[in-house]
Each structure stands twice: as C-alpha cells, then as structure tokens.
Amino acid sequence: MRKMWAFAVFLFLYLPLLVVVVYSFNDSRLNAEWVGFTLGWYRVLMGDDEMLKAAGNSLLVAFLSSLISTLLGTMAGIAIQRYRMRFLNFLVMAPVAMPEVLVGVSLLLFYIQFIGMRLGILSVVLAHVAFSVGFAAVVVRVSLAALDYHLFEAARDLGASPFRVFWHVTFPLILPGVVAGFLMAFTLSIDDFVITFFTAGVGFQTLPLRIYSMIKIAVTPEVNAVSTLLMLLTLSLMLLAMRLAPEALKGRA
Amino acid sequence: MALLEIRNVTRRFGGFAALEDVSLSIEAGEFFTLLGPSGCGKTTLLRMIAGFETPDAGSILLDGRDLAGIPPEKRPIHTVFQNYALFPHMTAFDNIAFPLKMANLPKHEIRQRAKQALSDVKLSDKANAYPKDLSGGQQQRVALARGLINRPRLLLLDESLAALDAKLREEMQIELINLQRDLGITFVFVTHAQDEALALSHRIAVLNCGRVEQVDFPSRIYGFPKNRFVAGFVGHISQIEAEVKESTHGHLRLMAKGIEIIAPPARNAVAGDRGVFAIRPEQVRIGHEELADLRNHFFGTVESLLYQGDVSEYKVRLENGAMLEVLLPNTGRGFRVSDVVRIGWRHDAGMYLHE
Numbered sequence: 001m002r003k004m005w006a007f008a009v010f011l012f013l014y015l016p017l018l019v020v021v022v023y024s025f026n027d028s029r030l031n032a033e034w035v036g037f038t039l040g041w042y043r044v045l046m047g048d049d050e051m052l053k054a055a056g057n058s059l060l061v062a063f064l065s066s067l068i069s070t071l072l073g074t075m076a077g078i079a080i081q082r083y084r085m086r087f088l089n090f091l092v093m094a095p096v097a098m099p100e101v102l103v104g105v106s107l108l109l110f111y112i113q114f115i116g117m118r119l120g121i122l123s124v125v126l127a128h129v130a131f132s133v134g135f136a137a138v139v140v141r142v143s144l145a146a147l148d149y150h151l152f153e154a155a156r157d158l159g160a161s162p163f164r165v166f167w168h169v170t171f172p173l174i175l176p177g178v179v180a181g182f183l184m185a186f187t188l189s190i191d192d193f194v195i196t197f198f199t200a201g202v203g204f205q206t207l208p209l210r211i212y213s214m215i216k217i218a219v220t221p222e223v224n225a226v227s228t229l230l231m232l233l234t235l236s237l238m239l240l241a242m243r244l245a246p247e248a249l250k251g252r253a
Numbered sequence: 254m255a256l257l258e259i260r261n262v263t264r265r266f267g268g269f270a271a272l273e274d275v276s277l278s279i280e281a282g283e284f285f286t287l288l289g290p291s292g293c294g295k296t297t298l299l300r301m302i303a304g305f306e307t308p309d310a311g312s313i314l315l316d317g318r319d320l321a322g323i324p325p326e327k328r329p330i331h332t333v334f335q336n337y338a339l340f341p342h343m344t345a346f347d348n349i350a351f352p353l354k355m356a357n358l359p360k361h362e363i364r365q366r367a368k369q370a371l372s373d374v375k376l377s378d379k380a381n382a383y384p385k386d387l388s389g390g391q392q393q394r395v396a397l398a399r400g401l402i403n404r405p406r407l408l409l410l411d412e413s414l415a416a417l418d419a420k421l422r423e424e425m426q427i428e429l430i431n432l433q434r435d436l437g438i439t440f441v442f443v444t445h446a447q448d449e450a451l452a453l454s455h456r457i458a459v460l461n462c463g464r465v466e467q468v469d470f471p472s473r474i475y476g477f478p479k480n481r482f483v484a485g486f487v488g489h490i491s492q493i494e495a496e497v498k499e500s501t502h503g504h505l506r507l508m509a510k511g512i513e514i515i516a517p518p519a520r521n522a523v524a525g526d527r528g529v530f531a532i533r534p535e536q537v538r539i540g541h542e543e544l545a546d547l548r549n550h551f552f553g554t555v556e557s558l559l560y561q562g563d564v565s566e567y568k569v570r571l572e573n574g575a576m577l578e579v580l581l582p583n584t585g586r587g588f589r590v591s592d593v594v595r596i597g598w599r600h601d602a603g604m605y606l607h608e
Contacts, residue, residue, distance in 0.1 A: 154338035156325040157303055158399065159355035168351075172342045 024224035041225040054210035058190050065128035066185035073136025081144040096134040104198030119201025127199040128189040136181035143177030187234050256281040256439055262311035271297045273463040284433050286442045288450040289460035295443045299409050303332050329406040333413045337396035339384035345395045346380040352403045370398045390421050410442045447487045459483050480608045484531050493575040497526040505605050510573040515548040515600040532603030534580035539596050550597030555588050
C-alpha cells in the first residue's frame with residue numbers, strides 16, 4: 001500500500017515531464033495525439049535563431065549569476081557561521097522568502113528610478129544574484145556547521161596562516177556545499193521567470209521569457225523540444241553534482 | 254632559564270575569573286601536567302600557550318621571548334587536541350605531512366620525513382587510510398606524529414587520552430612516556446584524570462578555580478599535598494576534622510572528636526589550630542591482630558566494602574563516628590560488613606592540613 005502511494009506521488013511528479021519529453025518527438029503540430037516519431041522539432045529549434053539566442057542568454061546569465069552568488073554566498077556563509085553574524089543571515093535570506101513579484105517590482109523601480117540603469121543582461125544577472133545568494137549562503141553555512149571547529153584551530157596550530165587554513169582545510173571540506181550552492185543557483189537562475197520578466201527590459205530575452213512569449217500564441221512541440229533539452233541539462237548538472245559531492249566528501253567521518 | 258615562563262596570567266570571562274594570577278615555569282625536556290577539575294582554567298591556559306586566547310594581564314614567555322601578539326601559526330608550539338582534529342579529507346600521510354607542507358619544505362624532504370614518522374608510530378601500512386578508517390588508538394598516534402613531526406619546542410596535549418578505553422589508554426600512556434623520553438621534546442599535558450597525571454608527569458601543577466594550588470613532583474603531590482583540595486583531588490584520602498593540641502618539631506598531637514591522633518609535624522601548626530587530619534587508604538592497617546605497636550590504634554566497624562579483585566576498599570567507622578577508607582590487598586582473609594575491627598596507622602603516616 002505504501003509503495004502504491006509512493007508510486008502515485010512519483011507518477012504525479014514525473015508524468016507531466018514525461019509527456020513533454022515524449023511529445024517533443026511527436027510528428028504533429030498538436031500536443032493532442034501521437035502521430036509518429038520525428039526529430040523535426042529539434043531541427044526547427046536549431047534553426048530558430050531567437051530561441052537559440054535566448055538559450056545562450058539564459059546560460060550566460062545562469063553561469064554569471066551563480067558564479068557571483070556562490071562567491072558571495074560562500075563568504076556570507078562563512079561570516080555567518082564563523083563570526084556569528086546573525087543579522088547578515090537575515091539580510092541574505094530575506095530575498096529568498098520574499099514573494100518574487102515583489103522582488104521583481106522593487107528591482108525594476110530601483111534600477112530605473114534610483115540608479116537610472118539601462119535594463120539588459122547586467123540588470124538580470126544582478127537580480128538573479130540577489131535571490132540566489134541566500135541559497136548559496138545557506139548551503140555553505142550548513143556544510144560549515146557540520147565541521148569540527150577544532151580542525152581550523154589545528155591547522156593554524158600546525159603552522160597554516162588564516163589564508164592557508166581556508167585553502168587547505170576549510171575550502172576542501174565545504175567544497176561539496178559550494179558546488180551544491182553553485183548548482184542550486186544555476187538551476188534557480190535558468191528557470192526564473194518572474195524576476196527576469198521585470199528586470200530584463202525589452203531587448204533582452206532569456207529562455208523562460210521566450211517560451212512564455214511563444215505559448216502566448218500556441219504551445220508548439222518546439223516548446224516541448226526546448227523544455228526537454230533544458231531538463232536534460234539540469235538533470236546532468238544534478239548528476240554531476242552528485243558524482244562530485246561524494247568525491248569531495250570522501251574521508252569524512 | 255626555563256623553556257616556558259608563565260607570569261601572573263589572569264583571564265576573565267565576564268565576571269568569572271578563568272585564571273587568576275597564575276605563574277608557572279616549565280623546564281626544557283619536562284613532561285609537565287596541568288591537572289584540575291573541569292572549569293579550573295587548565296584548558297584556557299593551554300589555549301593561551303598555543304595562541305588561541307590572550308591573557309588579560311600577565312605574560313607568557315618561550316625561551317625568554319614574550320609570545321604576546323604572535324599568532325598560533327608562528328609559535329613553535331603544537332597541540333594534540335582532545336578529539337585529535339585530524340583533517341578528514343586527508344590521508345594519514347597527508348595529515349602528518351601537513352606541518353611540513355606549511356613550513357614550505359621541499360617535496361622530497363616532506364615525503365621522506367612523513368614516511369619516517371609514520372613508521373615511527375607503526376602506521377606505515379595506513380599511510381593512505383583516511384582518519385575515519387583508523388581506530389581510536391591509530392588516530393591518536395597520527396595526531397601525535399603530526400604534532401611532533403617538525404620538532405616543536407613544546408607539545409601541548411589537551412585531554413588527549415580521554416577518548417580511549419581503559420586498556421588502550423594504559424598502552425598509550427606508556428607510548429607517550431617513551432616518546433617524550435626519546436624525543437626530549439617538552440610536553441604540557443592537560444587532564445582531569447589524576448591517575449593519568451601521576452603516571453605520566455615529571456611535575457604536576459594542580460589547578461582549582463583558576464588558581465595554582467600546588468606545583469610539584471607526582472610523589473610529592475600525592476604524599477604531601479599542600480591543602481585539602483589537592484589532597485582530595487589527587488587519589489583517595491580520608492579527612493577527619495581535628496584540632497592541634499601540641500606541636501613540636503618531632504610530632505603533632507591532634508584531637509579529633511574525642512580521639513587522640515599522633516601525626517607527623519606540620520610547619521606553622523600551633524596549638525589551637527583547627528584543620529583536618531588526612532590519611533591515604535593504603536596507610537591504614539586493619540585487622541583482628543594486635544596493632545598495639547602503633548601509636549594510633551582504635552576500634553572501628555566495617556560499614557561497607559568494595560571488592561576489586563586485587564584489593565578491597567573498606568569504609569570503617571571509628572568509635573568517634575569518623576569514617577576512614579582502608580585499602581587492603583586480598584591476600585588473606587577479608588572482613589565483612591559490620592565486623593568490629595582494630596584499625597591503626599604509624600605515627601608518621603597521614604598529615605595535618607590547615608586549609
């Protein structure tokens with residue numbers, strides 16, 4: 001019985017995704033019935049310059065924003081955990097809890113009215129950093145909290161300067177957390193719609209924005225195809241992280 | 254000049270004085286132990302020597318050089334932490350090589366010396382094992398090798414044997430003594446286990462409530478404790494409240510709740526002083542036979558006994574109500590609870606303690 005429930009839950013979670021994948025290979029303009037197998041939609045996708053440009057933008061934004069937020073989040077995580085900066089914790093976590101619409105609107109107003117910034121890739125990257133830095137910080141903080149404080153003292157005691165303590169002890173030990181934080185930020189960024197919608201302006205489009213503008217007209221199998229590729233990417237990133245993490249965790253008690 | 258000089262060190266946390274005007278001097282090559290109950294300040298003192306805490310007042314000198322302002326990594330002092338603090342992401346070999354790496358030694362020298370250190374602690378076959386795959390004793394040996402590999406002036410050991418089970422602890426105690434003797438490196442050992450302190454140390458400093466109560470050789474700490482705290486903290490001892498009736502340079506006549514005790518002379522004791530008569534369990538004799546040749550002999554009743562195989566530990570109540578602990582080897586016939594026994598001790602056994 002319990003297995004049945006688990007099965008039902010997994011079905012609920014994965015069936016819609018499966019449908020998207022299956023219909024991306026469907027030789028029909030409609031998502032309604034199965035006609036036959038084709039790679040045609042992927043061919044259409046590869047020829048769709050706007051879509052490719054949006055995908056490229058998404059990857060670039062995701063890469064840049066997760067890089068920056070991992071860097072900042074790692075520093076914040078260390079500061080919160082090691083120096084008990086509770087207020088900082090609140091500061092970096094607040095955007096995580098805030099409704100996305102609110103964050104989007106506030107950022108928009110801030111960019112335009114306060115600093116007179118032109119909307120584009122920079123404004124999107126900064127917006128993504130703002131909401132993902134908290135996730136990175138929390139993951140790093142947790143992996144740091146799991147470590148014995150004496151390890152850092154032992155390293156200093158045995159002749160390591162604070163920088164070398166970080167490089168030889170702290171960083172290798174929190175690396176799984178840092179990688180997890182990066183991947184989390186990456187996946188958050190790549191599929192963000194709401195905040196991106198507010199902060200992208202007119203000339204700049206990411207994949208979710210492009211998909212949205214397409215489905216305003218019709219959900220074509222091309223959307224299925226691009227979604228499948230997106231899924232494939234996130235899945236492989238996750239698998240990569242899971243392969244990386246135990247490696248970095250090796251030897252931990 | 255002593256290797257390590259601790260001068261009038263005071264440290265307060267809020268209103269609580271962790272250390273109050275502590276002065277100690279530790280000689281090169283010594284196995285020196287800081288002994289005291291938890292919260293007595295011994296760990297704080299150790300952390301100050303290592304450089305993780307700063308004294309509020311006073312100074313710490315190594316080889317005559319004030320250590321103030323010198324960070325832990327610049328001090329030629331290493332610590333073996335209570336839980337060893339081995340780096341979990343490094344093999345035993347890399348853990349041991351770490352201090353050499355931090356000292357920027359050439360690679361081939363690091364490899365050679367770390368290999369040697371591993372074989373010194375009989376762990377050559379564990380070079381590539383991670384700490385979690387090592388037993389407690391093996392972890393301990395890696396931590397020791399790591400702390401000693403670049404020959405610090407001083408090795409600090411923070412309750413380093415506490416995590417081991419009794420049998421292994423005894424083995425490690427012997428290893429520790431041999432290691433210290435062979436290397437000639439000064440050890441400062443922190444423990445709350447008085448038996449460990451007595452077994453390992455050349456000298457012991459007994460700490461209580463942030464103060465040094467006594468610094469002496471183990472046999473003097475045990476045999477001639479300075480005050481009631483030291484007497485009670487190190488080993489077993491029976492204490493009976495007593496008043497000095499007569500004090501000569503040959504002996505002390507004490508009156509304890511109506512019984513007269515002849516005790517060894519005590520400096521500064523004058524008639525009328527009130528304090529305690531204290532005696533170790535192994536100094537008290539017990540038996541049916543005549544103990545009349547002893548200056549101190551009384552009757553008592555066995556209140557309880559603890560059989561420990563080689564010895565039995567008796568608690569005997571004297572006629573005046575005072576309770577004495579007696580240790581008796583289980584060579585002959587023992588006694589049972591509520592047996593009335595003769596009890597006695599030599600006139601030069603035990604001691605009078607004023608404070």
